[in-house]
Amino acid sequence: MINKIYVKSNQKMEICLKSFKNQLNNIRTGRASPELLNDIYIEYFGSQVSLPKISNIVVENYHTLKINVFDSYSTPLINKAILNSNLNLNPIIHGKDIIVPIPGLTEERRKHLIKIIKNNAENTRVCIRNIRRNANEEIKLHVKNKIIGEDQERIAQNKIQNITNEYIKKIEKILLIKEKELMEF
CATH class of the missing domain: 3.30.1360.40 (Gyrase A; domain 2)
Structure with missing residues (x-):
């Protein structure tokens, strides 16, 4: 039952990450793509x-x-x-x-695009954290209904937090790569 929560949360977080990647792919860097x-x-x-x-x-x-x-x-x-x-x-x-x-980018446009991608990254982080919150609420509901104990609750919440941390790190890595790409030209 708890494994379903892990799998479902992981799938939803992956969807948020893919959406973020798609948003970044649509931001023009001056390079033809x-x-x-x-x-x-x-x-x-x-x-x-x-x-x-x-x-x-x-x-x-x-x-x-x-x-x-x-x-x-x-x-x-x-x-x-x-x-x-x-x-x-x-x-x-x-x-x-x-x-x-594909025209080249001006310095002003690059800085504006970096603001946009940072905003997209923050929105994606919020999406990931909302999924974590929903998973934790579901776990608490299982504790309330006495399906699992409090020790299992802490273990499950820690695992959900670890999954969340992994996705936040992925977002940061993607953001840094895109920022570097924008500032290269």
């Missing part, structure tokens, strides 16, 4: 489709992405979707393909 365009959706024959499903995104060089569009009908739709995204990118239509130059 196909993940930058993953969250762009296009109205394609009546439904919203993500860009990677209707095209192939490749890194042409350090500061350029090339979108190989599968269907030439969708080229102007993709172009418009990129322009309307909040990524501040200016795509260039080249035949049925699209070239997306």
